[in-house]
Amino acid sequence: MTGEELGRIVVEPPGPRSRELMKRLRAVESSNITFSSDEFPVFFDRGAGANLIDVDGNTYVDLTAAFGVASTGHSNPAVVEAVASQAQSLLHGIGDVHPNEVKVALAEKLCALAPGDGAKRVILSSTGAEAVESAIKTAALATGKPGVLCFTGAYHGLTYGALEVTDRDFFRAPFQRQLGNFATRVPYAYCYRCPLELTYPSCETACLSYVEEAMDGPAGDSIGAVIVEPIQGRGGDVDAPDDWLLDLREICDRRKLLLIADEVYSGFGRTGRWFACEHSGVVPDLLCVGKGMASGFPISACIGRAEVMDAWPASAGEAIHTSTFLGHPTGCAAALASIAQIESLGLVERAATMGAQLEAMLKEAAEEVGPAIGHVRGRGLMWGVELVKDDEQPDGDSAARVVTHALRCGVVVLAGGPASNVLSLSPPLVITREQLEFGVDAIMDALA
Numbered sequence: 001m002t003g004e005e006l007g008r009i010v011v012e013p014p015g016p017r018s019r020e021l022m023k024r025l026r027a028v029e030s031s032n033i034t035f036s037s038d039e040f041p042v043f044f045d046r047g048a049g050a051n052l053i054d055v056d057g058n059t060y061v062d063l064t065a066a067f068g069v070a071s072t073g074h075s076n077p078a079v080v081e082a083v084a085s086q087a088q089s090l091l092h093g094i095g096d097v098h099p100n101e102v103k104v105a106l107a108e109k110l111c112a113l114a115p116g117d118g119a120k121r122v123i124l125s126s127t128g129a130e131a132v133e134s135a136i137k138t139a140a141l142a143t144g145k146p147g148v149l150c151f152t153g154a155y156h157g158l159t160y161g162a163l164e165v166t167d168r169d170f171f172r173a174p175f176q177r178q179l180g181n182f183a184t185r186v187p188y189a190y191c192y193r194c195p196l197e198l199t200y201p202s203c204e205t206a207c208l209s210y211v212e213e214a215m216d217g218p219a220g221d222s223i224g225a226v227i228v229e230p231i232q233g234r235g236g237d238v239d240a241p242d243d244w245l246l247d248l249r250e251i252c253d254r255r256k257l258l259l260i261a262d263e264v265y266s267g268f269g270r271t272g273r274w275f276a277c278e279h280s281g282v283v284p285d286l287l288c289v290g291k292g293m294a295s296g297f298p299i300s301a302c303i304g305r306a307e308v309m310d311a312w313p314a315s316a317g318e319a320i321h322t323s324t325f326l327g328h329p330t331g332c333a334a335a336l337a338s339i340a341q342i343e344s345l346g347l348v349e350r351a352a353t354m355g356a357q358l359e360a361m362l363k364e365a366a367e368e369v370g371p372a373i374g375h376v377r378g379r380g381l382m383w384g385v386e387l388v389k390d391d392e393q394p395d396g397d398s399a400a401r402v403v404t405h406a407l408r409c410g411v412v413v414l415a416g417g418p419a420s421n422v423l424s425l426s427p428p429l430v431i432t433r434e435q436l437e438f439g440v441d442a443i444m445d446a447l448a
């Protein structure tokens with residue numbers, strides 16, 4: 001399998017083997033995890049490049065990279081080789097007691113890649129949510145203030161610290177009484193549904209007045225940091241204007257707030273820059289990364305300015321913030337190999353070039369489809385296609401139909417956003433033009 005193939009359906013998905021596996025899974029997995037219906041899900045067996053193959057032999061073009069994870073392609077051979085070789089010599093170490101050399105190399109690399117001059121420091125972890133926990137704890141230590149300003153539509157993960165700054169009642173309501181109550185939430189720069197009903201750029205980023213008001217309000221004195229996704233991923237691929245982020249940085253500087261950029265989704269080339277904040281030239285104080293960093297191995301990091309990160313006390317034998325798999329050698333090797341692939345294959349530039357082609361395809365599709373596509377937005381290879389009803393209300397049913405139809409055409413696409421009405425496109429950065437066309441055609445076909 002080259003990874004550059006188009007979709008090919010040999011049995012209507014989900015085929016018999018997928019159905020059989022789902023039956024078995026339903027009996028043993030918590031019912032909350034895997035959604036299943038007559039049309040969903042398929043079980044994947046293999047992957048390469050931008051292709052996935054299911055257990056019934058169907059080949060798909062993957063427009064998701066599994067939520068942006070498979071950045072250098074599914075089972076990228078260089079990453080697989082690095083994992084195999086590291087696993088053979090030392091699969092797991094004692095990361096925070098007796099470290100390993102690959103951890104040193106990865107920490108050095110992350111400090112060198114993160115935007116901004118000057119010394120930096122890293123806290124490694126396994127998931128995106130943990131990287132956010134590291135950032136929130138760091139901010140509390142560095143500022144002496146527990147409060148964090150966050151945004152509507154934000155998704156920062158579902159562990160309790162991260163959930164506190166994640167928006168959406170769906171995730172929060174069942175656990176509200178166990179949350180820390182340190183978050184203050186204000187509207188994000190969601191220009192398509194502007195909270196002030198203004199139009200960019202003539203609005204002059206007026207929605208930042210919400211941030212100023214929150215800081216002048218009762219919680220203001222306890223707020224030490226702002227956490228923001230430069231492009232909201234799970235929130236529906238909402239891209240804030242560059243000058244909004246720049247102006248937010250200015251507010252943080254003026255009010256002595258730390259700026260945490262959560263680039264768990266948008267980092268490592270996804271948007272046509274190493275990190276999405278580079279589009280505006282904003283340098284965050286703390287940067288959270290994960291997902292595409294290792295192309296599929298669970299590893300994440302919080303990288304920060306040394307002056308901020310040095311708020312952590314020196315370890316006196318027991319670290320106050322760590323985890324069993326921190327600095328996992330196999331994960332570090334995977335991340336180093338993945339970063340090396342991004343560099344050697346020029347995937348950051350490729351994301352920008354292919355992204356421009358995808359933008360043209362999506363905008364042409366929007367013209368043809370008409371008002372059912374309310375908004376097309378994104379950067380690089382991170383795009384959202386917002387589907388709406390005649391009255392411009394979110395059309396989640398239509399998005400669900402597209403997802404199912406596309407699967408039957410051999411294309412994997414997901415619906416995101418609070419109303420699940422945004423087709424979310426974040427393919428592997430190695431995807432070809434033909435594969436993108438194939439994917440967009442399937443979406444168009446579903447919408448026709």
Ligand SMILES: Cc1ncc(COP(=O)(O)O)c(C=O)c1O
Pocket residue numbers: 067127128129130132155156157158229233234262263264265266290291
């Ligand atoms: C921006 C952002 N932050 C954090 C997370 C949480 O990452 P994880 O699911 O690995 O905990 C996600 C996951 O989608 C994300 O998109």
